[in-house]
Amino acid sequence: MSNDFYTSSILPYAAIIIKICRAYTNTQEDFEDYYQEVCLQIWRSRKNFKGQSEWSTWIYRLTLNVCLTLLKKKNHQHVASDYLPDEASEHQNVFADESLNQLYDAIRQLSEVDRGIILLYLEEKSYKEIADIIGSNSNNIGVRIKRIKERLKKLLNGKVY
Numbered sequence: 001m002s003n004d005f006y007t008s009s010i011l012p013y014a015a016i017i018i019k020i021c022r023a024y025t026n027t028q029e030d031f032e033d034y035y036q037e038v039c040l041q042i043w044r045s046r047k048n049f050k051g052q053s054e055w056s057t058w059i060y061r062l063t064l065n066v067c068l069t070l071l072k073k074k075n076h077q078h079v080a081s082d083y084l085p086d087e088a089s090e091h092q093n094v095f096a097d098e099s100l101n102q103l104y105d106a107i108r109q110l111s112e113v114d115r116g117i118i119l120l121y122l123e124e125k126s127y128k129e130i131a132d133i134i135g136s137n138s139n140n141i142g143v144r145i146k147r148i149k150e151r152l153k154k155l156l157n158g159k160v161y
Helices: 003-023 028-048 055-072 086-091 098-108 112-122 127-134 138-155
Strands: none
Touching (some): 003 112, 055 127, 098 112
């Protein structure tokens, strides 16, 4: 993967990639594997981007799909750590903030699809954008978000972090 491609096409979306990968992993090591696999798949699939949606929408969908695929595999392959430039090291301590860990623990208790929906909602995506990324109907997104928020509130015992 070229440094230019990473810098121009992946790094601007690193925050959402980090959030999605974090929601589907429990350890720093797994997180790093997922993050690297997502970046690798973006690079490998870049020619498949047809411009029918925004690049960011495509990144969200691809990231979710990679995380869901890795989650389903019991023994996913280890990705070599030298794939990414030094800029990727900014996510070294994504598990350091305890209150954020509690929120992610609650999010990880949601269904796989609900995790994706709430992460996109937290990124302030519209219901239509969320539906496009998830592959759902925008009419159902509002109802699902309400239910997800209620479930998270119960999981967090009403605490706000």
